[in-house]
Amino acid sequence: MGDVEVDRNRSLELVISSVVAQNEQGNNEERLMSVETVMAKMPIYLDNHATTPMDPRVFEAMTPYFLGSFGNAASRNHAFGWVAEKAVETAREQIAALIGANSKEIVFTSGATESDNIAIKGVIEMYAEKGNHIITAKTEHKAVLDTCKYLERLGKAEVTYLDPDTDGRISVESIQAAITDKTVLIAVMAANNEIGTIAPLKEIGALAKEKGIFFFTDAAQAVGRIPLDVNELGIDIMAISGHKIYGPKGIGALYVRRRRPRVRLTPVIHGGGHERGMRSGTLPVPLCVGLGKACEIAGAEMEEENKRIIALREKLHQGILEKLDYVSLNGHPEHRLPNNLNISFAYVEGEGLMMAMKDLAVSSGSACTSASLEPSYVLKALGVGDELAHSSIRYGLGRFTTEEEIDFAITQSVEAVSKLREMSPLYEMAQEGIDLATVQWQVPHE
Ligand SMILES: Cc1ncc(COP(=O)(O)O)c(C=O)c1O
Numbered sequence: 001m002g003d004v005e006v007d008r009n010r011s012l013e014l015v016i017s018s019v020v021a022q023n024e025q026g027n028n029e030e031r032l033m034s035v036e037t038v039m040a041k042m043p044i045y046l047d048n049h050a051t052t053p054m055d056p057r058v059f060e061a062m063t064p065y066f067l068g069s070f071g072n073a074a075s076r077n078h079a080f081g082w083v084a085e086k087a088v089e090t091a092r093e094q095i096a097a098l099i100g101a102n103s104k105e106i107v108f109t110s111g112a113t114e115s116d117n118i119a120i121k122g123v124i125e126m127y128a129e130k131g132n133h134i135i136t137a138k139t140e141h142k143a144v145l146d147t148c149k150y151l152e153r154l155g156k157a158e159v160t161y162l163d164p165d166t167d168g169r170i171s172v173e174s175i176q177a178a179i180t181d182k183t184v185l186i187a188v189m190a191a192n193n194e195i196g197t198i199a200p201l202k203e204i205g206a207l208a209k210e211k212g213i214f215f216f217t218d219a220a221q222a223v224g225r226i227p228l229d230v231n232e233l234g235i236d237i238m239a240i241s242g243h244k245i246y247g248p249k250g251i252g253a254l255y256v257r258r259r260r261p262r263v264r265l266t267p268v269i270h271g272g273g274h275e276r277g278m279r280s281g282t283l284p285v286p287l288c289v290g291l292g293k294a295c296e297i298a299g300a301e302m303e304e305e306n307k308r309i310i311a312l313r314e315k316l317h318q319g320i321l322e323k324l325d326y327v328s329l330n331g332h333p334e335h336r337l338p339n340n341l342n343i344s345f346a347y348v349e350g351e352g353l354m355m356a357m358k359d360l361a362v363s364s365g366s367a368c369t370s371a372s373l374e375p376s377y378v379l380k381a382l383g384v385g386d387e388l389a390h391s392s393i394r395y396g397l398g399r400f401t402t403e404e405e406i407d408f409a410i411t412q413s414v415e416a417v418s419k420l421r422e423m424s425p426l427y428e429m430a431q432e433g434i435d436l437a438t439v440q441w442q443v444p445h446e
Contacts, residue, residue, distance in 0.1 A: 043361040044405045048244075048339055048398030049193050049221060050363060054290070055246035055399065061293040062248065065286035073283045074274060084285045091292025098295040099238065100229035101255050107275045108288055111252035112220035114268075115239035116143040118254055118279060119216045122265030123185045123237070124157050127214075131182035137162045137170045138381040139197075140189050144218055148187070158182070166383055167332035168197035172207055179211055186215050190222035190238075194365075194378040194394055195331030196340025198226065205234020214263060220244050220252075224298030225306075225337055230255055236263050242287065246399055247294030251287035254278070306338040309397050312406045313341050316395060319410035324417055326430065330365075330379060330392060339397040344379075347427035348420040350390030356416030357393070360409055365392030 045053070065087060073088045075081025092103040109115045124132065134148055138161045151157035160178045162170050170188050186208050191198045201217065208215035216237040222228060223238075224245035230238060238255040242248050256278065257263045271280025321327055326346035344365070345353065351373065354364050366373040366389070375389035384392070395409065421427040430436060 043359045044408055045361045046395045046397060046401065046405070046409060047361045047363055048396035048401075049196075049394065050396065051243045051249065052246045052398050053400060054243075054248060055294065055297060057297060058247055058290045058293045062286040062290040065289050069285070071285070073285055073288075074272070084283075087285055088283055088288045091288045094292035094296040094299075095240065095253055098228075098299045099223065099240075099255060100231050102258065104276075105230075105255055105258050107254045107256055107278045108283055108291075109252045109254055109279055110250055111243070112141075112218060112239045112241035113143040113252075114279075115241075115252050115254040116141070116218055117147050118265060118268050119237045119239060120144065120147045120185065120187060121151065121268055122278070123214055123216070123263075124151055125266035126264050127184045128156070131180075131184040132157050133180050133182040134159045134185045134187060135162065135175055135178045135183060136160070136187040137164060137189070139164050139168060139170075139192055139195075139378045140187065141193060141218055141220070144187055144189070164197075164381055167335075168192055168195045168330075168378070168382055169332060169335065170199055170204075172200055172203040175204060176207060179213065183211070183213050186213055188215075188217060190217045190219035190228065191226065191337050191340075192331070192378060193221045194363075194376060195342045195382070196221070196337035197332045198222065198335040198337065200335075201228075201233045201235065208236070209234050212261075214261075221337060224295065224302065225339065227302065230257070236261065237265075240291075242291040242294060245294045245298050248287050248290040251284060251291045253291065305399060309399075309401070310338045312401055312403065313339065313395075313397055315403070316397075316406050316409055317341055317343070319406075320413055323410075323414040326427075328388070330382065330384060341395040341397070342392060343395075344384060344388040344392040345417045346388060346391065347424045347430060348391045348417055349424075350392075352420050353391055353393070353416060356419060357412055360412055363394040363396070365389045365394070 065084070069083050069087070071080030071084035073081065073084040075084070089103065092106045095106050096103040109118065120134065124134070134157050136144060136148055136159060148157065148159045152159055162174050162178060164170050175186060186204060188199050188204055190201060205215050214236045215234060217235050218239045219228060220239055220241040221244060223240045235255070236257045240253040240255070242251040256265060265278055267278050267280065269280050274280045274283065320343065324345065328344045330342040330344060331340065350364060350366055365376045365379050373390065375386045376392070379389040379392055426436060
């Protein structure tokens with residue numbers, strides 16, 4: 001942990017000094033040059049599941065709404081309000097168009113975390129008389145898991161946390177087997193943020209409809225990356241995040257079905273009754289515009305973009321497999337996000353691996369909690385052992401990933417793993433054909 005911390009502090013210092021330098025530079029050209037210098041020193045960004053850089057077209061669409069067109073979309077009496085309201089409604093339509101919804105079914109939120117909270121708490125409160133049982137999965141995002149645990153603690157909900165299969169999929173059969181006469185909500189994410197596995201959404205949607213249970217899906221990673229049609233898939237409630245799809249941070253949306261069946265949600269935030277009472281608070285107009293534009297671009301370009309990203313992802317995967325042995329893929333080989341590659345490198349130590357890959361901004365299979373490095377709970381749920389989970393890397397490609405960056409990522413990954421394995425007695429033993437599972441390790445006396 002110590003070395004990782006030092007590395008993090010060094011990067012932080014670099015960024016802070018560059019921001020100060022930018023502010024001190026006299027003209028725009030010099031400012032741009034200092035941005036370029038920083039970017040040149042920064043690692044290559046392959047962490048597009050954590051967040052994506054904003055698309056310049058999104059930024060451009062947002063800018064008028066920060067200064068001149070600053071009105072409150074809820075102001076009904078003057079042109080400032082009307083202009084803001086029009087911009088917000090256009091954004092709502094753009095979001096709805098991407099997912100096959102009606103714009104009246106889109107509620108703006110601050111992001112997918114809030115959307116997850118509203119969806120789960122909102123259903124449990126609104127339909128308390130009908131039932132209190134939620135079916136979800138162990139591999140869900142914390143925004144779903146912690147919300148469920150909170151409701152359990154309050155005694156408001158009973159929750160079943162399903163196990164995925166070894167590829168990270170939740171089977172429809174396991175959902176069916178968990179349904180009781182108190183089940184009001186199935187909460188299964190569209191695509192997993194660590195391993196990229198895509199859920200059998202259509203089958204789950206059909207089951208939910210047949211049983212009269214609401215189907216909620218956290219689609220923060222899936223919207224804009226794979227085609228999603230809420231009607232075709234039978235989705236009743238869906239969480240969307242702006243910053244995962246080249247939009248701004250601090251904005252998201254919740255799709256809430258209005259017909260067959262109509263979903264009603266008790267609000268989490270009370271106030272002026274904005275967003276049809278489901279989420280009060282003055283809308284951040286520039287952010288709404290940004291999310292709308294991001295959705296419009298995703299809809300128009302997804303197909304072509306995915307071809308390019310899949311080709312790059314396959315190049316990365318094959319490039320690593322050609323040079324390294326004992327590499328295993330985490331997540332489903334086919335039902336996975338185009339931009340996700342999550343692999344475990346056996347016989348290397350996790351922290352050393354991250355250090356050796358310092359020129360790549362990737363994510364490790366360890367979650368850093370306050371005191372220790374815990375192996376990822378998602379990988380653990382798949383049955384990946386602690387050691388392998390620690391030495392797993394999530395590569396998240398994106399719209400702006402280039403072929404040169406992928407070539408570099410292959411080289412650096414191969415070099416890092418090879419170097420660490422040179423020092424690994426376990427790797428040597430494995431190569432000699434010794435079955436490590438049968439080795440009797442000597443345990444030192446206390
Ligand atoms: C699947 C999933 N759900 C929810 C979130 C939270 O999204 P936001 O940052 O918009 O609150 C994320 C982001 O990490 C995610 O990947």
